[in-house]
Amino acid sequence: MALSLQEVFSTLEDPRVERHKLLDILILTICAVISGAEGWEAIEQFGKDKEAWLRQWLDLENGIPSHDCIARVIARLEPAKLSECFIAWEQETDGGRSRGD
Numbered sequence: 297m298a299l300s301l302q303e304v305f306s307t308l309e310d311p312r313v314e315r316h317k318l319l320d321i322l323i324l325t326i327c328a329v330i331s332g333a334e335g336w337e338a339i340e341q342f343g344k345d346k347e348a349w350l351r352q353w354l355d356l357e358n359g360i361p362s363h364d365c366i367a368r369v370i371a372r373l374e375p376a377k378l379s380e381c382f383i384a385w386e387q388e389t390d391g392g393r394s395r396g397d
Contacts (some may be wrong), residue, residue: 316361338361
């Protein structure tokens with residue numbers, strides 16, 4: 297009896313792993329863009345140039361992610377959720393000043 301594709305390939309180990317934490321990628325990207333980085337390669341280069349500084353706040357267990365990794369992760373984020381996060385952050389950081397706190 298012939299084996300199905302499912303049976304034949306079921307023993308293969310999935311090599312995919314999440315090498316970089318989402319928060320590391322997001323914070324790296326935000327810091328780089330605020331600092332004037334334009335494009336994925338520039339974000340990666342910013343990370344390499346500022347790695348020691350970034351490590352004060354980020355784990356970066358596997359170093360600075362590649363520009364391809366950064367682009368893939370950012371592209372997979374839901375824009376509405378990302379926008380909600382930015383709005384919440386802005387309200388938290390700026391909200392006290394506008395309320396007179």
